[in-house]
Amino acid sequence: MEKLLQQAGPREPSPEEQTALxxxxxEFPGWCFGLTPGRLIPWDAKRRRGVSWCGGVWAVEATTPEDLRELLDECVALDRQHAGARS
Incomplete structure (x- = not known):
């Protein structure tokens, strides 16, 4: 499976990628971000979950930082909707 996800050999993130990271x-302090250049889906974010975790999206992957930001914005919107339903 790992072979399928590899596009090219690993490399260091570019200055633009480091800035985006x-x-x-x-912008999203509750998330841990990763970037693995060379993978087909190099950008990922995982939410820090603790004792107050009550469910939701905890991991997201994307091909670009812009796509990742868009997905995270949707996660934030879902969190607000879910929190409103619990109130």
């Missing part, structure tokens, strides 16, 4: 981390 820093921006995502600043």
């Amino acid at each position: 820093a921006e995502l981390r600043a």
Whole structure:
């Protein structure tokens, strides 16, 4: 399976990718971000879950940082909707 996800050999993130990663981390502080250049789906985010975790989306993967941001925005919207339903 790992072979299918590899596009090319691993490489260091470019300066643009490092900047995008820093921006995502600043914009979504409750998430841990990863970038594995060379993979077909190199961008990922995983939510930190603790004792107060009550469910929802906890992991997201995308091919670009823009797609990842869009998916995370949708997760935030779902969280608001879910929190409103519990109130």
